[in-house]
Amino acid sequence: MTKHREPLGSKELAKKFGLSQEEWESVLKRLGRNPTLTELGLFSALWSEHCSYKSSKVHLKKFPTKGQRVLQGPGENAGAIDLGGGLAAVFKIESHNHPSYIEPVQGAATGVGGILRDIFTMGARPVALMNSLRFGRPEHPKTPHLLRGVVKGIGSYGNAVGIPTIAGEVYFDPSYDGNILVNAFALGVCKPGEVVRAVAKGAGNLIVYLGATTGRDGIHGATMASASFGEDIEEKRPTVQVGDPFKEKLLLEACMEMFAEGCLVGIQDMGAAGLSSSSSEMAARGGVGLEIDTQKVPARETGMTPYEFMLSESQERMLICCRPDQLAAIERIAYKWDVDCAVIGKVTDTQRLVVKHGDALAADVPVKELTDNAPLYERPHIAPPSPAKLDLANVADLSDVQGSLLRLLGSPNLCSRRWVYRQYDQDVGTLTIRRPDAADAGVIMLGPMFPGRKDALAMTVDCNARYVKADPLEGSKAVALECYRNLAATGALGLAITDCLNFGSPEDPIVMGELALACDGLAAAARALDTPVISGNVSLYNQTGDDGIDPTPTVGMVGQIADATKTGRLAPRAADLDVWLFGTGTPSLAQSEWLFVSRGEKKGRLPPVDIAAQKAACDAVRVLWEQDTLDAAHDVAEGGLLVALAEMVLAAPVGIRIDQPL
Amino acid sequence: MKVTVITFPGSNCDRDVQRAFLGLGASLIIGWHEDTKLEATDAVILPGGFSYGDYLRTGAMAARAHIMPEVKAFADRGGAVLGICNGFQILCEAGMLEGALLRNDSLSFICEDVKIDVEQADTKWTRGLAGKTLRLPIAHGDGNFYADEATLDRLEAEKRVVFRYEARNPNGSKRRIAGICNANRNVVGLMPHPERASDVLLGSTDGLQILGAILEGGAR
């Protein structure tokens, strides 16, 4: 083995790795010397938007993250809430937008793989998946290829690992023509006392690598995750990672057995930025240092350098901290499930991350400089102009209700999604009691898995990005409320939120204005609905060239139904029942789907959102379900009352007649 | 009544099948693909899932697992064996059932409910279900049953087509075949998932009629 000679980093390399001029100089100051190539790689990965949230953190602080049910808020791999009766739910939503645009099947598949690992790394067994997908216009040349690939990728991965996909949404809008959005949500369950933290501690403890072997794939995926697309995205060397759901299932079962035996101190999945982010984040949480020898990392390619090992984003890998006496159990379980496992380092008390290759030093960096002290920016932000009021003076086709209904039901954003969710296994686990076509939220019962439990969990993922573009503050309140309504329509009480903030370039003050106001809106709604934000993700630079996408703060909300047998549904079954409209609010066609479908326009000013009134209406519907009073309930969203009633009838053996003027 | 459910690497319906049988009052033995001995049992179940990731061919690698010779011997002795979805694919790859499950003709994974007719009531798994139509969920990408015409004719003649898709053929299977049995009528494979129709809250309990058939009659 030739001895490794670590090259030096440079200003040009820093620029190529996505670091700004100031950030390069900051690295020089913090180290007091020129960084090595590996050190520069560590800084560029950990200081990327994806890992550091440097442009968004100041706004994320507005979110309410505490509550008597919250066991773990933002800061860990996923958030956790107490469901009562000795059970906790762990969940999160995350984006895989840029990789899915380059290679839709593997991009989307590895998105599912990554979010699942974020859940089981917390000690929770994943039991449900959702996804939120946004594509360009159907007639855009790339859309059919991207749509088919993303749906195939999500299905192939989730189905193989055996986690049901029980809800989701698909939108088409010109603003995503050059930059699709693939947001994946996962939820798992465990005992409240058994939530595992991603921490390394105890000098002398071991750092153990578990999972697939490492290759050169996906190097610099983290910085790419927030890099905008110029036209030169066809790289010569595939930076795309290939997912292996079979290996993920083995890794999942191996981890579950390790948690049951309690043979580890801490664990984190290797996501964006692979070994570099998992090692430094675990060390930062424990206030310790780590020493890693990349020569000991199980590799699937020969001649890999420390830089490549630390930055590689090969999939299906975990990093474990354990006491020496726990190693034997870890190796036994890894062998049983045929998963690679190797001690690659140890915990030290120097608070420094030291990377060696054999005995050649490749990096020696204070952990805090990579993580807690990463730069934070107060980006300039300007409130976006609010649109003019809508005037419908000369609107002839308002009277053509029949024509409008057919146009709406046939439009890309309102037609049946069966072609999509039919490719997802919705039933594996035998807990699913409301599939995507049966109610406004996906619902799983907990009894079969935890005998004696009567409750069920409802979950939904929603975002009307057109509303948020028109009015980021009121629009994002409306997003949280749509989730709350969808849960209430199934009889569930909303408990907590996870959010995926998909925005354009933070260097554009208007985009930052949208982000700042959207966070204000989400924070206000989360507080008023008593649904704290317990986890989330930010994806910036979503644009092609200099056109940013519509601001898309996707929200995932989880709710609880006390008695699973009283779960609500969408389709009425009995005839001769009254139809009620719940909720207040002045009817308005501003930014409506009708306007977009019939005239291609996004116009009008949103009426202010009355959260308290809407919450009261939702709570009333929930209580009526609890009292077995309702036969069906459905949320009025895009397409308004007309489409909502049509969707109920399409799913039902009965019809609906409306004869009261509203 | 002892029932052994075998877990292969990549099986993901093993826990669901275990729960369904426990609900029926059976006592459960958890089998592992690397065991080389089968504990004394009354029935062996090969559950659904993506054993070995369905790589190369669905069921190809699991059919060569160390436990399989034991399962074959158990079947040769007349023991009741049920292969569900991936389990059916494994039984075909292991030569314990005839034919093969190819890629769905739509080329995509399908998850929905289907209706199947029970055409034979004299196998270990369909006792007392003569002429019934069951509503069960399917969830597979390779459920397209294939055999050459001679084999198909023989299966029909020997009354070994046990389940047939009632009307709509969801995946292109020859002659709408959803499940078959072996000559000795003790090994049955089917693509739909009976364990997913085992609770009124799941929308149907039809699946319990298949899983339960083995219990009431007892595996003589």
Added chain:
Amino acid sequence: MKFRVHVALKNGVHDPQGEAALRVLKRNGLEGFKDVRVGKVLDVEVDARTPAEAKALVEKASKELFCNTVIERFTVSAVDEA
């Protein structure tokens, strides 16, 4: 030593992938295609004392794993190391 194992469906065996590909080609305006059959190729590297012994190993693996002899046939060919 390197070998290439080509696994193809036996004649007459239904090939959903090939049929679907043919449909898509026609739909995308690529005329002239009469038939498409999809098979597998495994490029394997194996160590053995002699090339003959190596080839025998590959054939054994093909019979036992790579190929479902009910519906598929396989051919093994050496890949010259040039």
Added chain:
Amino acid sequence: MKFRVHVALKNGVHDPQGEAALRVLKRNGLEGFKDVRVGKVLDVEVDARTPAEAKALVEKASKELFCNTVIERFTVSAVDEA
């Protein structure tokens, strides 16, 4: 005219199928196997005025349908009618 299109993963692109097959071979006692990479083969029959035109058609179909050019490469070879 008949052509064979061989589609394989680009170098460096991880092949989960090949890796799983390799591990099963080892666990079933088939020693000596160092690497397995799985690819696709499409045997196509196409009519065109000249062999060159036919080959061009197959290459177009390969670029547009048979091969995912981001992570796969392909080769087209004529199959003699003998």
